[in-house]
Amino acid sequence: MTAGPTTDPRAAAPGTATPPKRRNTELALLGFAVVITLVAQAIVDLTVTGSLTAELATFGLWFTALWAVAHLVVRRWAPYADPLLLPSVALLVGLGLSFIHRLDLAAQQAGSSVSREDAPIQLVWATLGMVLFVGVLLVLRDHRLLSRFAYTLALVGLVLLAIPAVLPSSLSEVNGAKIWIRVAGFSIQPGEFAKICLTVFFAAYLVDKRDVLALASRRVMGLELPRGRDLGPVLVAWMLSILVLVFERDLGSSLLLFGIFVVMLYVATERASWLLIGLGLFAAGALVAYQIFGHVQQRVDSWLDPFAYYDGSGFQVAQALFGLGTGGLFGAGLGGGRPDQVPVAKSDFIAAAVGEELGLFGLVAVIIVYLVLVERGLRTSLICRDAFGKLLAAGLAFAIAWQVFVVLGGVTGLLPLTGLTTPFLAYGGSSLVANFVLVALLVRISDAARRPAAPTGPPKPALGDAPTEVVQT
Amino acid sequence: MTAEIVLQIFRFGFLLLLWLFIFAAFRVVRADLFGGRAGRVASVPPRAAAPAKKKARGAPKTLVVTAGPLTGTKITLGDQPILIGRADDSTLVLTDDFASSRHARLTNRSGQWYVEDLGSTNGTYLDQQRVQGPLLVAPGQPIRIGQTALELRS
Numbered sequence: 001m002t003a004g005p006t007t008d009p010r011a012a013a014p015g016t017a018t019p020p021k022r023r024n025t026e027l028a029l030l031g032f033a034v035v036i037t038l039v040a041q042a043i044v045d046l047t048v049t050g051s052l053t054a055e056l057a058t059f060g061l062w063f064t065a066l067w068a069v070a071h072l073v074v075r076r077w078a079p080y081a082d083p084l085l086l087p088s089v090a091l092l093v094g095l096g097l098s099f100i101h102r103l104d105l106a107a108q109q110a111g112s113s114v115s116r117e118d119a120p121i122q123l124v125w126a127t128l129g130m131v132l133f134v135g136v137l138l139v140l141r142d143h144r145l146l147s148r149f150a151y152t153l154a155l156v157g158l159v160l161l162a163i164p165a166v167l168p169s170s171l172s173e174v175n176g177a178k179i180w181i182r183v184a185g186f187s188i189q190p191g192e193f194a195k196i197c198l199t200v201f202f203a204a205y206l207v208d209k210r211d212v213l214a215l216a217s218r219r220v221m222g223l224e225l226p227r228g229r230d231l232g233p234v235l236v237a238w239m240l241s242i243l244v245l246v247f248e249r250d251l252g253s254s255l256l257l258f259g260i261f262v263v264m265l266y267v268a269t270e271r272a273s274w275l276l277i278g279l280g281l282f283a284a285g286a287l288v289a290y291q292i293f294g295h296v297q298q299r300v301d302s303w304l305d306p307f308a309y310y311d312g313s314g315f316q317v318a319q320a321l322f323g324l325g326t327g328g329l330f331g332a333g334l335g336g337g338r339p340d341q342v343p344v345a346k347s348d349f350i351a352a353a354v355g356e357e358l359g360l361f362g363l364v365a366v367i368i369v370y371l372v373l374v375e376r377g378l379r380t381s382l383i384c385r386d387a388f389g390k391l392l393a394a395g396l397a398f399a400i401a402w403q404v405f406v407v408l409g410g411v412t413g414l415l416p417l418t419g420l421t422t423p424f425l426a427y428g429g430s431s432l433v434a435n436f437v438l439v440a441l442l443v444r445i446s447d448a449a450r451r452p453a454a455p456t457g458p459p460k461p462a463l464g465d466a467p468t469e470v471v472q473t
Numbered sequence: 474m475t476a477e478i479v480l481q482i483f484r485f486g487f488l489l490l491l492w493l494f495i496f497a498a499f500r501v502v503r504a505d506l507f508g509g510r511a512g513r514v515a516s517v518p519p520r521a522a523a524p525a526k527k528k529a530r531g532a533p534k535t536l537v538v539t540a541g542p543l544t545g546t547k548i549t550l551g552d553q554p555i556l557i558g559r560a561d562d563s564t565l566v567l568t569d570d571f572a573s574s575r576h577a578r579l580t581n582r583s584g585q586w587y588v589e590d591l592g593s594t595n596g597t598y599l600d601q602q603r604v605q606g607p608l609l610v611a612p613g614q615p616i617r618i619g620q621t622a623l624e625l626r627s
Contacts, residue, residue: 022501022505025501028497029494029498032493035490036487036490036491036494039487039490040555043483045514046479047480047483047485057531083501083596084501086500087494087498088498090554091494143568144561206567210542211568215556320542330484330485330488331484331488333481333483333484334483334484335478336480358487358488359488361488361492362487362488362491365492365495366491367493368495369494369495369498372495374503375502377608379505382546383546384546385543385546385564385565385566386565386566387543387562388566390543419601452550452553453536453548453549453550453551453553453555
């Protein structure tokens with residue numbers, strides 16, 4: 001069971017001539033993550049029903065096969081990729097599946113009318129996500145190709161973002177947030193995909209424009225302030241996020257989008273003033289939105305004092321806080337708590353379920369796994385050799401970090417509640433699939449970044465998109 | 474439904490398992506940060522280590538960007554030449570208005586690195602000297618291309 005960690009990470013380093021690929025390290029850690037998942041499932045089954053079910057074997061085989069495929073594809077098509085990205089994701093997805101399974105069992109025991117099992121569906125979504133993961137790695141051999149489709153991707157992202165706002169509420173609204181497309185029993189959250197498209201666009205756009213945004217500035221009170229006309233892009237992003245807040249009634253997507261843009265702007269220009277400007281703009285926008293819109297007021301009120309609105313809008317957060325309190329330091333044990341007491345625990349509040357059954361130590365462990373994932377993303381960004389890859393890796397890594405922060409902040413009462421899902425962990429097809437694509441991009445960039453310097457294939461004949469040069473004299 | 478003691482073992486055992494994973498992940502992070510170098514030196518007997526170290530000092534292992542937008546970027550050196558410029562297929566892709574699309578090349582000749590200007594508009598500088606033909610680059614000597622400065626490190 002503990003074979004994973006005892007494997008010497010250096011064992012994978014072949015010699016001094018070629019830098020280590022570390023695929024064996026990845027394999028060992030992936031195995032460890034799969035073992036943890038299976039142990040979690042077994043504990044849940046034993047604790048709740050008293051016996052192991054036959055489904056566990058099916059699940060185990062399927063889940064193992066999923067990551068074996070991922071590993072083989074990475075070994076073949078991205079041999080230098082970071083060895084920690086895939087295992088972290090595997091553990092998070094596995095833990096998520098275990099908790100969804102656990103909540104399925106709780107629903108069955110309570111004899112609720114809806115006896116639909118969500119864990120198998122989530123496993124299917126994970127498989128679909130893996131198909132896309134493999135697809136991205138196979139099709140996209142060089143992440144720099146993406147920058148050529150930047151404006152197309154921006155358009156796709158904006159359309160995806162706008163669809164739920166335009167659709168009638170009956171097709172797009174769930175629990176007050178208009179961020180869905182609901183067709184024929186499926187619900188898709190297009191914002192998750194828009195997030196990736198727009199991050200790619202931001203990266204390509206900022207690589208182009210960062211010199212202007214970074215250099216032209218005035219120094220005021222120790223801060224390099226940009227010129228008025230350079231505020232354009234940040235104002236557009238701000239307007240966009242405000243529109244999302246108003247028309248889709250979702251603070252989460254709005255915060256996510258604007259946060260990613262401002263941080264990428266900061267990373268691209270190294271000007272801290274952009275962070276302050278972004279913060280100020282968002283504060284102003286949020287304040288106005290609070291004054292005008294009832295649903296924003298409701299969210300804020302139930303955030304400030306969930307127990308005062310226990311019978312209404314604060315019920316969910318209050319129940320989650322009770323759950324976290326019951327969990328204490330070490331938790332009630334898998335299957336030992338009552339996480340089903342929190343409404344929609346599978347998707348929005350899965351972190352509360354983790355906190356209740358695994359306690360503070362378990363929840364912190366999960367957060368650290370996210371931290372490892374984000375750290376590897378930022379590390380990729382640091383060692384990447386081209387500016388577009390650098391910025392894209394930083395943006396994607398930050399997107400994960402920011403989303404986890406916003407969701408966990410909502411669950412623990414630090415921030416107002418949002419409609420975002422915990423990446424990889426929570427029940428929800430679009431979120432899972434989109435985040436698999438995100439990780440595929442990170443794997444692709446990290447493969448390019450860690451690959452030793454070598455001529456990257458024959459020189460491309462088409463340099464048409466390269467900027468024009470000063471004519472040689 | 475299961476014995477209380479078993480539940481407690483499950484409860485703490487699982488947390489232990491989770492943290493073991495994190496421990497393993499951190500070991501990988503550490504190995505990645507400090508490289509296999511420490512392990513390699515330690516595994517070589519002290520007497521043999523001395524000449525090996527000397528040789529290692531002479532042969533640069535990485536190319537580091539010390540100034541410009543890509544500051545901090547490291548490239549591990551192999552046998553392959555390193556192409557620097559704005560073109561997409563360069564080893565180090567610069568986004569610098571003062572760089573040409575194929576600006577300069579670093580080549581390895583039996584463990585020594587030479588820098589060569591590929592007919593760039595604004596020139597490549599080794600220390601203060603403009604690079605005309607291939608020049609030998611010593612570790613620590615700055616190579617300047619536009620706003621970017623690079624140096625070899627062993």
